[in-house]
Amino acid sequence: xxxxxxxxYSQAGPSSGGRxxxxxxxxxxxxxxxxxxxxxxxxxxxxxxxxxxxxxLALQAWSQRLLGSRLSGALxxxxxxxxxxxxxxxxxxxxxxxxxxxxxxxxxxxxxxEEEPDAAAQTGEAWYEGNLDAMLRCVDxxxxxxxxxxxxxxxxxxxxxxxxxxxxxxxDLTSWITxxxxxxxxxxxxxxxxxxxxxxxxxxxLNTEQNQHLQAxxxxxxxxxxxxxxxxxxxxxxxxxxxINPALSLLVAALAVRWNSPREGGPWVxxxxxxYLKDTHERLRRDAEGAHRAGLAFGVKLVRGxxxxxxxxxxxxxxxxxxxxxxxxxxxxxxxxxxxxxxSLVSHHxxxxxxxxxxxxxxxxxxxxxxxxxxxxxxxGPVCFGQLLGMCDHVSLALGQAxxxxxxxxxxxxxxxxxxxxxxxxxxxxxxxxxxxxxxxLLSRELWRRLLGRAE
Numbered sequence: 001x002x003x004x005x006x007x008x009y010s011q012a013g014p015s016s017g018g019r020x021x022x023x024x025x026x027x028x029x030x031x032x033x034x035x036x037x038x039x040x041x042x043x044x045x046x047x048x049x050x051x052x053x054x055x056x057l058a059l060q061a062w063s064q065r066l067l068g069s070r071l072s073g074a075l076x077x078x079x080x081x082x083x084x085x086x087x088x089x090x091x092x093x094x095x096x097x098x099x100x101x102x103x104x105x106x107x108x109x110x111x112x113x114e115e116e117p118d119a120a121a122q123t124g125e126a127w128y129e130g131n132l133d134a135m136l137r138c139v140d141x142x143x144x145x146x147x148x149x150x151x152x153x154x155x156x157x158x159x160x161x162x163x164x165x166x167x168x169x170x171x172d173l174t175s176w177i178t179x180x181x182x183x184x185x186x187x188x189x190x191x192x193x194x195x196x197x198x199x200x201x202x203x204x205x206l207n208t209e210q211n212q213h214l215q216a217x218x219x220x221x222x223x224x225x226x227x228x229x230x231x232x233x234x235x236x237x238x239x240x241x242x243x244i245n246p247a248l249s250l251l252v253a254a255l256a257v258r259w260n261s262p263r264e265g266g267p268w269v270x271x272x273x274x275x276y277l278k279d280t281h282e283r284l285r286r287d288a289e290g291a292h293r294a295g296l297a298f299g300v301k302l303v304r305g306x307x308x309x310x311x312x313x314x315x316x317x318x319x320x321x322x323x324x325x326x327x328x329x330x331x332x333x334x335x336x337x338x339x340x341x342x343x344s345l346v347s348h349h350x351x352x353x354x355x356x357x358x359x360x361x362x363x364x365x366x367x368x369x370x371x372x373x374x375x376x377x378x379x380x381g382p383v384c385f386g387q388l389l390g391m392c393d394h395v396s397l398a399l400g401q402a403x404x405x406x407x408x409x410x411x412x413x414x415x416x417x418x419x420x421x422x423x424x425x426x427x428x429x430x431x432x433x434x435x436x437x438x439x440x441x442l443l444s445r446e447l448w449r450r451l452l453g454r455a456e
Contacts, residue, residue, distance in 0.1 A: 026442030028397030104400025165217035270299030
């Protein structure tokens with residue numbers, strides 16, 4: 001059960017001296033080479049240019065026609081791909097991970113495969129079965145990465161539900177479970193039982209084909225969780241759009257019932273909560289209480305959220321209430337409240353609650369580290385930090401050098417698979433890319449310092 005472990009974490013700050021505040025002024029850039037810093041500055045400036053992000057796929061196709069696949073690919077590998085992607089082969093990924101570990105950082109592998117919500121429905125199960133194979137390979141790759149002794153039981157990877165279950169199914173489930181008075185036929189417990197038994201599940205709101213796809217999807221999700229747990233890899237499930245998130249939360253809850261019990265050493269399956277949605281704090285509180293009542297471990301990745309523009313467009317087209325916070329300040333307040341809630345739960349329930357503070361925002365990171373010290377949460381405890389590979393290194397490096405657990409989200413794969421994925425992520429994270437001006441300024445300052453230092 002979700003017991004209280006007050007003896008694990010002191011309720012006062014550590015006794016060994018006062019807390020040293022973190023410095024995010026770029027001093028940690030001395031750990032990186034000049035070529036790396038120059039590439040980072042160039043790529044971040046390019047990615048902050050709106051036309052390049054908006055027309056990225058068209059520009060990629062144009063460059064291939066004009067320059068040829070080989071030269072176009074070489075340019076991408078030297079710039080965007082090299083900045084944000086670990087590589088294509090296991091050797092390249094291993095090399096990237098070793099570089100991160102030397103900087104005090106950890107890998108969080110991500111398979112660059114997903115189904116877009118507005119894309120044409122995939123036909124048959126073959127596409128999803130192929131994605132299942134890719135997820136299982138990602139588990140193996142995560143487990144086989146170079147590992148330091150302190151990483152035991154702390155290997156993480158990302159999981160995208162819509163790579164294993166169709167968006168259409170998730171839409172249908174969401175429309176049903178959001179209706180008042182929904183019966184228990186769609187309870188997490190019933191879905192978890194179907195996962196375990198493999199028995200044919202019949203849900204009244206779905207037709208025969210959809211029920212078959214639901215059963216196949218549950219089987220795929222359970223296979224990934226079972227495979228990951230056996231290899232000591234924890235799964236961080238990505239959040240997506242609000243019009244399918246209730247279904248995603250239901251599927252994650254079913255996985256949690258099966259895999260997040262104390263006897264399994266959970267939580268092996270974590271859910272993602274997006275602070276830019278108005279109802280996130282209440283959902284987070286309700287889900288934490290539900291896990292507590294069920295005696296389940298609770299794992300959370302807390303993000304601001306990446307789908308703001310599209311969420312607002314959809315609500316306008318449908319004439320529904322905008323589900324997002326009115327502005328960035330309101331989103332920051334929401335993130336702060338959610339962060340405070342989770343850190344309080346961690347301090348009271350110890351290893352039964354795990355949290356990833358997934359943020360590029362310096363103030364949010366400062367709040368987290370300050371409260372960790374005040375609550376007596378150890379640096380190697382159940383709280384970690386997460387940022388994207390190739391971004392926010394001035395924060396990641398400072399955290400890593402101070403002894404915090406910091407993960408970098410790392411896509412990997414061939415150019416053909418990864419570049420479209422990166423362009424979509426850039427389009428979803430426009431505000432993050434355009435808001436990286438401070439990081440660009442710090443990179444520029446460090447490069448000038450090195451240039452002038454050599455000239456003297």
